[in-house]
Amino acid sequence: MGMKRGDRAMLGILMVILVASGVVWGTRSMTAAPDAMTAEIIQDGKLLQRVSLKKGDPAREFAIEYKGGRNRLKAEDGKIAVIEADCPDKDCVKRGWLKRPGDSAICLPHRLVIRLTGESEVDGVTW
Amino acid sequence: MKLKNLIITGSLAAFAVVFNMFEGSLPMPLPGIKLGAANVFSLLALILLGVKEAFAVTLIRVFLAWIMTGNWFALLCSLAGGLMSATVMSFIYIKYRDDFSLPWISVAGAWAFNVGQVSVAALVVNDIRVLLYIVPLLAAGTAAGWVVGWLALLLCKRVGSLTDINS
Numbered sequence: 001m002g003m004k005r006g007d008r009a010m011l012g013i014l015m016v017i018l019v020a021s022g023v024v025w026g027t028r029s030m031t032a033a034p035d036a037m038t039a040e041i042i043q044d045g046k047l048l049q050r051v052s053l054k055k056g057d058p059a060r061e062f063a064i065e066y067k068g069g070r071n072r073l074k075a076e077d078g079k080i081a082v083i084e085a086d087c088p089d090k091d092c093v094k095r096g097w098l099k100r101p102g103d104s105a106i107c108l109p110h111r112l113v114i115r116l117t118g119e120s121e122v123d124g125v126t127w
Numbered sequence: 128m129k130l131k132n133l134i135i136t137g138s139l140a141a142f143a144v145v146f147n148m149f150e151g152s153l154p155m156p157l158p159g160i161k162l163g164a165a166n167v168f169s170l171l172a173l174i175l176l177g178v179k180e181a182f183a184v185t186l187i188r189v190f191l192a193w194i195m196t197g198n199w200f201a202l203l204c205s206l207a208g209g210l211m212s213a214t215v216m217s218f219i220y221i222k223y224r225d226d227f228s229l230p231w232i233s234v235a236g237a238w239a240f241n242v243g244q245v246s247v248a249a250l251v252v253n254d255i256r257v258l259l260y261i262v263p264l265l266a267a268g269t270a271a272g273w274v275v276g277w278l279a280l281l282l283c284k285r286v287g288s289l290t291d292i293n294s
Contacts (some may be wrong), residue, residue: 006219006226010234014269021262045253088198106158106175106252108200112253 018024034098034118039080041073042113053078053116066110080114082107136172136180137245140187143168147192159204159244159260160267163237163275169213170279172235175286178217183208200251207247215239229283233276237268 003011039051043066049060051073059076061083071092072084082092088111095105101118129251149159165188173181189209193202216236219227227235241264249257 002228002233004226004228005230006223007228010227010231017262017269017292018266040253042254088196089158089200096160104256106248106257108248111252113252113257115256 028100028102033078035078037101038117038119039075039079039098039117040113040117042115044111051075051080053080064110064112066112069110071107071110071112074125080116083086085110132176135176136183139172139180140184140191142267143184143188144191147188148195151192151196157263159248159264160271162202163240163268164270165284166212166233166236166240166272166275166280167279169209169283170216170229170236170276171286173213174222174229174261174279174283178221181217182210182213185213190259200247203251204244204247207243209243211239211243212236215277228276229280230273230276231240233279237272237275238265241265241268 017040020049035055037053039053039114040047041049041064041065048064053075055078057077059074061072061074064073070084070086070089071082074081074083081097081098082095085107087107089109092105092107092112092114093104098114098116101116104113104115106113106117135194146164146167150164153161155161162232168180169185169188172184189202189205192205193199201248216239219232220236241261244259245261245264248260261271
């Protein structure tokens with residue numbers, strides 16, 4: 001089955017997008033994650049909390065409530081994950097550990113975004 | 128809509144619902160990614176019957192899936208994605224059929240679906256950076272869309288003659 005003009009144009013567009021994001025992703029995974037990062041916990045577009053994450057931190061857990069819904073988070077050794085959620089899809093739990101700046105987990109039913117940023121916050125909230 | 132078209136549309140929608148349910152039980156590497164086999168039947172409707180029927184199959188499938196799962200967020204994502212996808216595929220098929228092969232029309236539909244679903248996700252959590260998730264979705268959508276279009280082409284050749292008999 002030969003490719004037509006439009007097919008080739010679409011393939012070209014795809015290649016440009018994939019190569020560009022491949023370069024970004026490649027450089028990101030080559031650089032080691034910094035020892036200290038901040039996790040931003042954003043609900044409904046508003047920043048709820050900043051959690052500072054450091055290598056070697058002991059494990060700590062906390063819960064985020066949303067209109068009767070609940071996500072339990074766990075931070076440990078410079079990384080963070082959603083470990084429990086009472087929503088039907090549990091996509092945020094399946095996402096697993098967030099370890100690098102830019103990593104994020106999303107819970108649509110609870111309007112929740114958890115995203116890591118590279119900066120370390122001196123005055124970040126710690127548990 | 129002629130009775131025969133109505134019956135074929137209904138059958139295609141039924142197939143789409145079944146495939147959609149089956150797919151829902153398969154594990155996927157990332158959230159929001161699926162094969163989209165139900166789209167085989169929207170594509171078939173578009174080719175064998177027309178634009179109206181393609182939209183009908185898509186909408187019936189999306190709403191029945193919602194009734195069965197009760198997942199509001201999946202409904203919003205599939206509705207936005209499904210409508211975008213049906214619009215783009217219909218447009219290309221009607222206007223630029225000679226420039227695109229069926230698998231790539233299906234890929235265009237998959238991309239439109241990805242744009243729709245990621246936009247809904249960004250709106251729901253009210254965070255524009257969520258749109259970046261479009262990149263892995265597009266990569267998976269291309270592969271899935273191509274396979275779906277190829278399947279539709281295969282089916283089309285087999286069942287196409289059925290609809291020619293007395294239309």
